[in-house]
Amino acid sequence: MVHSLRPSAVVPRGFVIVETASAGDAIILTVRSTDISSGCPGCGTRSGRIHSRYHRRLTDLPIAGKSVRLVIAARRFHCDAVLCDRRIFTERFQADVLAPWARRTARLDHIVHHLGLALGGRPAATIARRLMVPVSNDTLLRVVRRRGTPRFIPPTVIGIDDWAWQRNQRYGTIICDLERRKTIALLPDREPATAQAWLSDQHQINIVARDRGGAYAVATAKALPEATQVADRWHLMENASRAFLDAVRNSMRQIRTAIGSATINPELLTAAEQIQYQGYLHREDTNTTILDLAKSGVAIKEIVRRTGHSRGLVRRVLRGQRSDVFRVRENSLEIYLPWLDAQWSAGHRNGTQLWRELSPRLSGLYRPVVARDLNRVACHRRRLGVHLNRWLKWPTSETGKSERAKVALLVFFSANG
Numbered sequence: 001m002v003h004s005l006r007p008s009a010v011v012p013r014g015f016v017i018v019e020t021a022s023a024g025d026a027i028i029l030t031v032r033s034t035d036i037s038s039g040c041p042g043c044g045t046r047s048g049r050i051h052s053r054y055h056r057r058l059t060d061l062p063i064a065g066k067s068v069r070l071v072i073a074a075r076r077f078h079c080d081a082v083l084c085d086r087r088i089f090t091e092r093f094q095a096d097v098l099a100p101w102a103r104r105t106a107r108l109d110h111i112v113h114h115l116g117l118a119l120g121g122r123p124a125a126t127i128a129r130r131l132m133v134p135v136s137n138d139t140l141l142r143v144v145r146r147r148g149t150p151r152f153i154p155p156t157v158i159g160i161d162d163w164a165w166q167r168n169q170r171y172g173t174i175i176c177d178l179e180r181r182k183t184i185a186l187l188p189d190r191e192p193a194t195a196q197a198w199l200s201d202q203h204q205i206n207i208v209a210r211d212r213g214g215a216y217a218v219a220t221a222k223a224l225p226e227a228t229q230v231a232d233r234w235h236l237m238e239n240a241s242r243a244f245l246d247a248v249r250n251s252m253r254q255i256r257t258a259i260g261s262a263t264i265n266p267e268l269l270t271a272a273e274q275i276q277y278q279g280y281l282h283r284e285d286t287n288t289t290i291l292d293l294a295k296s297g298v299a300i301k302e303i304v305r306r307t308g309h310s311r312g313l314v315r316r317v318l319r320g321q322r323s324d325v326f327r328v329r330e331n332s333l334e335i336y337l338p339w340l341d342a343q344w345s346a347g348h349r350n351g352t353q354l355w356r357e358l359s360p361r362l363s364g365l366y367r368p369v370v371a372r373d374l375n376r377v378a379c380h381r382r383r384l385g386v387h388l389n390r391w392l393k394w395p396t397s398e399t400g401k402s403e404r405a406k407v408a409l410l411v412f413f414s415a416n417g
């Protein structure tokens, strides 16, 4: 279906064309509003009683490579509201079409803003001239600046915390509007006085989410005594996790015994695990030395001198913050160990036979869909074989695995690559 193009379709919404003219590179469109009345800016009452008429000149989007000058046949109205101070007012249009006192239509201003943002002052002005949008570079920058600073909405629920201008060097204060999820202020430092000065201008704030006490609590209490202070979610989690870690650290020995990592057979470790295990033993050794010295009444300074460790490390050990746990990664054979032990006790000690029975159980773990899965199964199978081999190779005294099984398995793997 084909519709004819009405001339009014090219001018902003709410206007109709009264007259068209051409002047060199420009098209001059005289338009008027389709509204018969307008709202008074003083009291909001709509009035249709016309006082006089005048012409308002603006620029609009170019048409067919020609710039467009809009002449609006605007009106002045009487305001008849009894309590209104304004007797006469000029015609107002929809804010998203034409702002009062604007020299450009809103849709052209939008384009000018984006040109300025994308290209900056001078280059944008050059492009704008070619697009038949007559704006200077100063105007472009002014538009970007005007639209770049959003209106400040006084917050009622805020979050306050410190943030780093430069980590470990210089800290400032960040204030967020938690309802609008926006940063609203960055203060130059984290002094309570600075925060207090900012907060005391914002009496409408009634909830302040902050860190765990200290400077911001004092600042808030002084500036906004009526406001409710709450710990923010991050700091609550931080509290909880610190408490948990302290509890774990204090019971490290018992935990270590319970998870069985106190009895580690170094021979069963992989090469990488053995390196980690050596490091762990070394750390434990250092911890014991430092703790023994401290127990016998040696001062921290003297411990540092005797052991050659840093002061920070000695302090951490004495506070119990350096005890760790050595755990080997659960290997793929682990889940089959009960079954293997049972087989062993029942006298099935042939490595090849054990492998043959173990292998089909493995395929239950994966349901290969694509070739990559098949590859993963193969990898898993290979790793499992290595662990099984190790299990048979270093028999513990209780199970007493035979040399025969070991040999059988070695033969099997060398044969199967």
Ligand SMILES: [Zn+2]
Binding pocket: 040, 041, 042, 043, 044, 045, 079, 080, 081, 084, 085, 086
């Ligand atoms: Zn009025």
